[in-house]
Amino acid sequence: MAVVPIHSPIAHSATPVKLKIYTRRDIDRIPELQGLTHEQRHLMKAVSAVLPFRVNDYVLENLIDWSNIPDDPMFQLTFPQPGMLQDGHLERMLDLVKRNVSHGEIQAAAREIQSGLNPHPAGQLELNVPTLDARPLEGMQHKYRETVLFFPAAGQTCHAYCTYCFRWAQFVGIDELRFAARQADALFRYVQEHPEVRSVLFTGGDPLVMKTKVLRKYIERLLDPSLEHLESIRIGTKAPAYWPHRFVADEDSDDLLRLFDEVVESGRNLALMAHFSHPRELETPVAREAIRRVRSAGGVVRCQAPLIAHVNDSADVWAEMWRSQVRLGAVPYYMFVERDTGAREYFAVSLARALDVFNGAYRQVSGLERTVRGPSMSATPGKVLVDGVAEVHGEKVFALKFLQGRDPAWAGQVFFARYDPHASWLDHLKPAFGQDEFFFEEELRAIRARHRRQLD
Ligand SMILES: *Cc1c(COP(=O)(O)O)cnc(C)c1O
Numbered sequence: 001m002a003v004v005p006i007h008s009p010i011a012h013s014a015t016p017v018k019l020k021i022y023t024r025r026d027i028d029r030i031p032e033l034q035g036l037t038h039e040q041r042h043l044m045k046a047v048s049a050v051l052p053f054r055v056n057d058y059v060l061e062n063l064i065d066w067s068n069i070p071d072d073p074m075f076q077l078t079f080p081q082p083g084m085l086q087d088g089h090l091e092r093m094l095d096l097v098k099r100n101v102s103h104g105e106i107q108a109a110a111r112e113i114q115s116g117l118n119p120h121p122a123g124q125l126e127l128n129v130p131t132l133d134a135r136p137l138e139g140m141q142h143k144y145r146e147t148v149l150f151f152p153a154a155g156q157t158c159h160a161y162c163t164y165c166f167r168w169a170q171f172v173g174i175d176e177l178r179f180a181a182r183q184a185d186a187l188f189r190y191v192q193e194h195p196e197v198r199s200v201l202f203t204g205g206d207p208l209v210m211k212t213k214v215l216r217k218y219i220e221r222l223l224d225p226s227l228e229h230l231e232s233i234r235i236g237t238k239a240p241a242y243w244p245h246r247f248v249a250d251e252d253s254d255d256l257l258r259l260f261d262e263v264v265e266s267g268r269n270l271a272l273m274a275h276f277s278h279p280r281e282l283e284t285p286v287a288r289e290a291i292r293r294v295r296s297a298g299g300v301v302r303c304q305a306p307l308i309a310h311v312n313d314s315a316d317v318w319a320e321m322w323r324s325q326v327r328l329g330a331v332p333y334y335m336f337v338e339r340d341t342g343a344r345e346y347f348a349v350s351l352a353r354a355l356d357v358f359n360g361a362y363r364q365v366s367g368l369e370r371t372v373r374g375p376s377m378s379a380t381p382g383k384v385l386v387d388g389v390a391e392v393h394g395e396k397v398f399a400l401k402f403l404q405g406r407d408p409a410w411a412g413q414v415f416f417a418r419y420d421p422h423a424s425w426l427d428h429l430k431p432a433f434g435q436d437e438f439f440f441e442e443e444l445r446a447i448r449a450r451h452r453r454q455l456d
């Protein structure tokens with residue numbers, strides 16, 4: 001197989017850059033945090049006992065504007081904020097921190113609060129688990145006919161954590177390479193038995209926390225000629241934003257790009273589904289080099305992110321981000337509505353506001369940026385686009401549209417909900433025009449009942 005050499009001035013001149021990770025234990029050690037007041041650091045300790053953070057030196061030194069704390073969007077994205085806990089919870093944790101009680105006591109209180117925060121939203125666990133040989137397949141979800149979501153066991157953590165996200169909570173430590181081989185085999189067989197699957201989407205956590213040789217175990221199997229029907233391999237990742245050195249100056253960066261190149265050489269699309277939350281993440285030279293190198297290996301970079309209060313709740317921010325992406329040869333793909341998990345109230349943006357932000361940004365860009373779709377909710381029945389607000393026979397409504405449906409026949413269907421300025425998720429909405437329920441609800445109940453029987 002012809003492997004195109006990957007040329008990069010940075011990779012060949014730079015010595016490998018070592019990733020340094022900081023967590024809650026380092027609050028009194030991270031140099032940048034020592035500019036905060038004593039009280040601010042106490043608050044950070046209190047909140048982060050419940051909502052752990054993890055940052056690295058690249059984020060600390062390149063992405064956060066330390067002259068604008070606490071409002072800086074990248075600080076809000078990566079460091080826990082007092083507003084993320086309800087008042088009673090915050091006071092309880094703060095009191096424990098100030099009294100300097102034992103680690104165990106803090107943990108116990110934190111776990112109690114965590115269990116009320118809905119770490120597994122949208123019926124993900126019960127409804128989407130596929131089966132092989134009549135047994136449920138761990139680490140896979142098959143919700144939309146064409147695409148299998150795959151969670152490699154060794155990719156369930158991230159280079160840094162986003163404060164609004166709970167995905168890393170699934171992380172479990174195991175013997176990476178051996179487990180990877182077994183899991184890769186199950187994925188291969190599943191795709192082989194399902195000719196309707198055209199795309200495998202690796203997700204996590206962040207699959208690119210894995211060493212290339214581990215990722216290769218999964219991906220190489222999928223290039224087998226017997227999987228002719230598999231047209232694309234996608235990797236959902238925040239690495240270009242949180243650790244762009246992954247593509248440039250890690251020990252195995254060149255191997256990673258060669259792996260991407262092999263996917264392309266096999267006649268398939270290799271897409272990096274890159275999570276960019278803010279235009280600043282696209283500004284550093286190494287982030288730009290990362291995108292350039294993925295493209296030079298024949299990969300496509302598609303960009304998506306949720307709309308998050310305190311982080312990117314601004315039309316100008318999105319317009320600037322989409323324009324930067326297009327300049328760098330990346331493709332704006334989705335704007336998501338933040339799902340119902342974690343410290344939702346702090347980060348939530350109403351659907352009406354999300355639509356304003358989306359349209360305000362959309363109007364500022366050319367057709368090249370308008371490959372983006374949104375605001376979109378990944379809800380139990382499917383990916384639902386909030387397409388607009390309209391008035392029909394005197395009733396103000398949201399026009400909604402399925403981009404993806406649990407039943408493939410729903411894709412493209414338009415439906416209407418009563419306008420509600422406070423609604424921030426699909427299940428807050430009521431059908432318009434006096435109807436009792438949305439068109440898909442009866443079928444969704446049937447699908448649920450069927451799955452329950454299968455899994456029992
Ligand atoms: C978003 C999503 C996909 C991919 O959908 P595309 O519209 O093809 O990008 C696949 N599975 C699940 C569960 C998803 O949420």
Ligand code: SF4
Nearest residue numbers: 158161162165167238
């Ligand atoms: S990088 Fe992705 S999975 Fe990891 S914390 Fe952020 S949003 Fe969650």
